[in-house]
Amino acid sequence: MWDGVLVMEVERLARxxxxxxxxxxxxxxxxxxxxxxxxxxxxxxxxxxxxxxxxGLFMSRREYKTINRRLQRGRLASVKxxxxxxxxxxxxxxxxxxxxxxxxxxxxxxxxxxxxxxxxQLYTTGEKQEGGSYHKLGMGAIAKRLNEMHIPAPNGASHxxxxxxxxxxxxxxYLGKVRWKTNKTQKKVxxxxxxxxxxxxxxxxxxxxxxxxxxxxxxxxxLLAQDIMSSKGSVSIQERKTIANPLAGVLTCGLCGRxxxxxxxxxxxxxxxxxxxxxxxxxxxxxxxxxxLQGISDWLKDYRxxxxxxxxxxxxxxxxxxxxxxxxxxxxxxxxEKQLARTHDLLEQGVYTTETFLERSRSISARIEQAKxxxxxxxxxxxxxxxxxxxxxxxxxxxxxxxxxxxxLPSAEDKNKLLKEVLEKAVxxxxxxxxxxxxxxxxxxxxxxxxxYSSDK
Ligand SMILES: [Zn+2]
Numbered sequence: 001m002w003d004g005v006l007v008m009e010v011e012r013l014a015r016x017x018x019x020x021x022x023x024x025x026x027x028x029x030x031x032x033x034x035x036x037x038x039x040x041x042x043x044x045x046x047x048x049x050x051x052x053x054x055x056g057l058f059m060s061r062r063e064y065k066t067i068n069r070r071l072q073r074g075r076l077a078s079v080k081x082x083x084x085x086x087x088x089x090x091x092x093x094x095x096x097x098x099x100x101x102x103x104x105x106x107x108x109x110x111x112x113x114x115x116x117x118x119x120x121q122l123y124t125t126g127e128k129q130e131g132g133s134y135h136k137l138g139m140g141a142i143a144k145r146l147n148e149m150h151i152p153a154p155n156g157a158s159h160x161x162x163x164x165x166x167x168x169x170x171x172x173x174y175l176g177k178v179r180w181k182t183n184k185t186q187k188k189v190x191x192x193x194x195x196x197x198x199x200x201x202x203x204x205x206x207x208x209x210x211x212x213x214x215x216x217x218x219x220x221x222x223l224l225a226q227d228i229m230s231s232k233g234s235v236s237i238q239e240r241k242t243i244a245n246p247l248a249g250v251l252t253c254g255l256c257g258r259x260x261x262x263x264x265x266x267x268x269x270x271x272x273x274x275x276x277x278x279x280x281x282x283x284x285x286x287x288x289x290x291x292x293l294q295g296i297s298d299w300l301k302d303y304r305x306x307x308x309x310x311x312x313x314x315x316x317x318x319x320x321x322x323x324x325x326x327x328x329x330x331x332x333x334x335x336x337e338k339q340l341a342r343t344h345d346l347l348e349q350g351v352y353t354t355e356t357f358l359e360r361s362r363s364i365s366a367r368i369e370q371a372k373x374x375x376x377x378x379x380x381x382x383x384x385x386x387x388x389x390x391x392x393x394x395x396x397x398x399x400x401x402x403x404x405x406x407x408x409l410p411s412a413e414d415k416n417k418l419l420k421e422v423l424e425k426a427v428x429x430x431x432x433x434x435x436x437x438x439x440x441x442x443x444x445x446x447x448x449x450x451x452x453y454s455s456d457k
Contacts, residue, residue, distance in 0.1 A: 005036065013057065014060040021054075028044040035053065079179075085178075090173045091155075092108060093213065119146075119169065139169070144160075159276075175215050176213065183201060184199060252426070255279055256277075260274075270285055330375065339364050343364065344361075406418065426447050430442065
């Protein structure tokens with residue numbers, strides 16, 4: 001598509017590793033695209049230019065690697081000196097320049113540091129009860145307490161969550177340590193594609209040393225918190241996600257909009273809104289799932305009926321009308337273009353003054369533009385009609401298949417996949433607890449089947 005690429009220097013086109021670079025160089029070569037810089041123009045199919053180009057890219061990658069290595073080595077040295085090298089300070093601290101030396105360290109921020117201590121206290125010792133005994137709080141309860149106290153959440157988040165509390169309880173910075181390379185980015189080939197993922201570094205890569213910043217928490221308290229965490233078998237959100245939920249990403253909370261989560265309990269599972277400031281009340285998983293399937297079945301019955309009676313006549317005729325409108329607009333444009341040409345003639349013949357000419361030609365041009373934009377929007381409307389038509393035909397068999405096989409599918413992942421083919425989303429609303437002994441089905445469930453967006457259906 002392009003004749004050339006304009007860059008300040010050819011090194012700007014250097015990317016990634018040797019293979020990536022080969023792809024860049026070949027793309028220029030095979031598409032015969034020029035590289036134009038203020039100093040020199042490169043024709044990729046000229047042998048000398050090609051060599052010069054590849055060499056330039058090679059050098060710039062080497063240079064980048066050297067700089068990066070030097071930077072990493074410098075950072076590691078700083079960490080070993082107990083300096084804080086990350087760009088963002090953890091909650092409870094601010095990042096300050098070290099006096100008479102290079103680099104940064106951390107300084108406690110009064111109020112926030114107190115909250116950190118408070119969190120550790122609630123988690124390890126707990127709150128004093130009326131009888132004088134202590135009651136320890138879990139991460140969710142701590143988050144809830146902080147929200148009730150209107151303590152601003154870290155990083156400008158709207159509220160505290162159990163995950164926020166967990167990150168704080170696990171961070172050795174509060175112990176006066178500095179850490180480096182806890183996680184690293186790893187490249188992996190999945191289904192023939194390179195994927196990047198963050199994984200924990202191996203023990204010998206990880207660095208944890210004494211920092212020069214003051215600790216907020218005693219070592220005994222910090223270690224106690226770690227013990228409680230491992231005894232509870234607390235799992236991170238990442239780990240929890242792999243525990244299967246067939247409704248994952250399908251069911252949302254109608255009160256706050258968050259995706260509903262599933263939590264296994266003895267003898268089943270419950271569905272709850274993970275937002276701890278939401279009023280939403282949880283339900284038994286099985287009851288919600290059964291209602292959802294019933295909902296799909298009811299909807300399918302109605303939809304099939306509507307589909308059989310209405311047929312596709314209405315849509316076909318809508319498309320026809322729009323196609324006629326396009327043909328008319330095209331005809332209008334050619335007429336207007338002729339008129340526009342005539343205004344030029346009239347100007348040349350002296351019939352029109354310059355003023356009249358400008359006025360006439362502008363108004364004609366505006367009408368041409370209008371007709372063109374009408375055509376564009378009609379074309380996209382027809383496209384939407386066609387997609388809608390098509391998916392009406394496909395969603396019925398999809399929903400039928402779902403109802404047939406759902407119960408017999410072995411994995412939550414398969415169930416989830418099928419649900420997502422049929423449902424855009426489902427919204428769950430429950431504001432009151434179920435009365436004791438009731439079926440526990442006092443919630444509302446609204447289904448949004450996957451149909452192309454339209455106002456009428
Ligand atoms: Zn909610």
